[in-house]
Amino acid sequence: MRYTERTRRNVASRKKKTGADPDSRPSEGRTVGSEEVLGDDRFDRLFRPQSLSEFVGQEKHRKNLKVYVQAAKRRDEPLDHIILCGPPGLGKTTLAYILAKEMGVSLSTTSGPAVEHKGVLSGVLTRLGRADILFIDEIHRLGAPVEEALYPAIEDFRIDIMTGDGAYSESISVDIKPFTLIGATTRMGLLTKPLHERFGVTIRLDFYPPKDLEKIVLRSAKLLGIECDKDGAAELAKRSRGTPRVANRLLRRVRDFAEIEGNGRIDTSIVKTTCERLEVDDGGLDEMDRRLLGIIIEHYDGGPVGVETLAAALAEPRDTIEDVYEPYLLQQGFLGRTPRGRVANKKAYEHLRIDPDEGVKQRSLF
Ligand code: ADP
Numbered sequence: 001m002r003y004t005e006r007t008r009r010n011v012a013s014r015k016k017k018t019g020a021d022p023d024s025r026p027s028e029g030r031t032v033g034s035e036e037v038l039g040d041d042r043f044d045r046l047f048r049p050q051s052l053s054e055f056v057g058q059e060k061h062r063k064n065l066k067v068y069v070q071a072a073k074r075r076d077e078p079l080d081h082i083i084l085c086g087p088p089g090l091g092k093t094t095l096a097y098i099l100a101k102e103m104g105v106s107l108s109t110t111s112g113p114a115v116e117h118k119g120v121l122s123g124v125l126t127r128l129g130r131a132d133i134l135f136i137d138e139i140h141r142l143g144a145p146v147e148e149a150l151y152p153a154i155e156d157f158r159i160d161i162m163t164g165d166g167a168y169s170e171s172i173s174v175d176i177k178p179f180t181l182i183g184a185t186t187r188m189g190l191l192t193k194p195l196h197e198r199f200g201v202t203i204r205l206d207f208y209p210p211k212d213l214e215k216i217v218l219r220s221a222k223l224l225g226i227e228c229d230k231d232g233a234a235e236l237a238k239r240s241r242g243t244p245r246v247a248n249r250l251l252r253r254v255r256d257f258a259e260i261e262g263n264g265r266i267d268t269s270i271v272k273t274t275c276e277r278l279e280v281d282d283g284g285l286d287e288m289d290r291r292l293l294g295i296i297i298e299h300y301d302g303g304p305v306g307v308e309t310l311a312a313a314l315a316e317p318r319d320t321i322e323d324v325y326e327p328y329l330l331q332q333g334f335l336g337r338t339p340r341g342r343v344a345n346k347k348a349y350e351h352l353r354i355d356p357d358e359g360v361k362q363r364s365l366f
Helices: 004-018 040-047 059-075 092-103 118-126 144-157 195-199 210-224 230-238 244-262 268-278 287-300 308-314 318-331 346-354
Strands: 084-087 106-111 133-137 158-161 169-177 180-185 201-204 334-340 341-344
Touching: 040 210, 040 244, 059 092, 059 201, 084 092, 092 133, 092 180, 092 341, 118 144, 118 158, 144 180, 144 195, 195 334, 210 230, 230 244, 230 268, 244 268, 287 308, 287 318, 287 334, 287 341, 287 346, 308 318, 308 341, 318 334, 318 341
Parallel strands: 084 180, 084 201, 106 133, 133 180
Antiparallel strands: 158 169, 334 341
């Protein structure tokens, strides 16, 4: 595979260009944050399943993808273009790597903001070999001119290149090798219709149920070489916000506590101790989640509150609120979304142990 170096450079440039540098965020160091932070990369590679059979959960999608791979291989064709959608940390990048491996082709990775202009796109596309996979993370963030230049590439495997200068410039059409585009997005709603329509396969990844996360934790513990019992894995899974990346990161912290303050093994007790120390409660919510819900309840009487107001109150970019915090809180029913803003649901009051009539009673959640 020839992706390694290029991938690393692109991830670094993505962080620079998207402002996804955790150092500049109040959410810095957030153990249960689902977005990739520096330091995750090494472990992401260690934990990354290598085949569809090793990929845990998402059964329906996994089975369908197996069929698409087999069919494409039998016909000796590239895979159809695929769009992967879902909150950060659910396995979109992992699936792109796996599909390249299963197809026996090379993978090139980049991201929407990194493809700054049509020239960059042409460079990426012309370097692809037959049936290779191009993975564009955050594809909804491609600029309009780049997105339009991508259309003929996806549809007819050709790109339009400008030659000459000024009045003498002309556009010529150049063939490229048939390839597969895998796009990933955390925000399907921001994908333009013409782009979405050009993907043959749409996969929406869901948050993982605790049973699947438990399997992921046991597998990752094995890769780290640390003993982990089933109950410990289940406790950790419960606090991982339905997200494999969070489960793996929490596991690394639990391992630290197990080795330094425990008996070197992961069990329920050390998971609970670690989570208490990290202020991750038994619903997997951390200080930022509780602040978000607390602001809505205590300052805005339960809402509705506009997302911009929440972003200002939490000193977080609006995108982070919408991409990272909200999806899990919405899916779990802590938060509701109305046309006038976000509202805290009954479950949020119960979780924070706040009586809607009497206000804050007691806040100890551990
Ligand atoms: P995304 O691209 O959606 O942000 P990644 O593919 O980078 O997420 O996954 C984050 C981490 O979680 C990686 O370490 C990956 O190996 C692990 N992971 C994700 N999905 C699964 C899965 N279904 N089974 C096992 N590990 C997974």
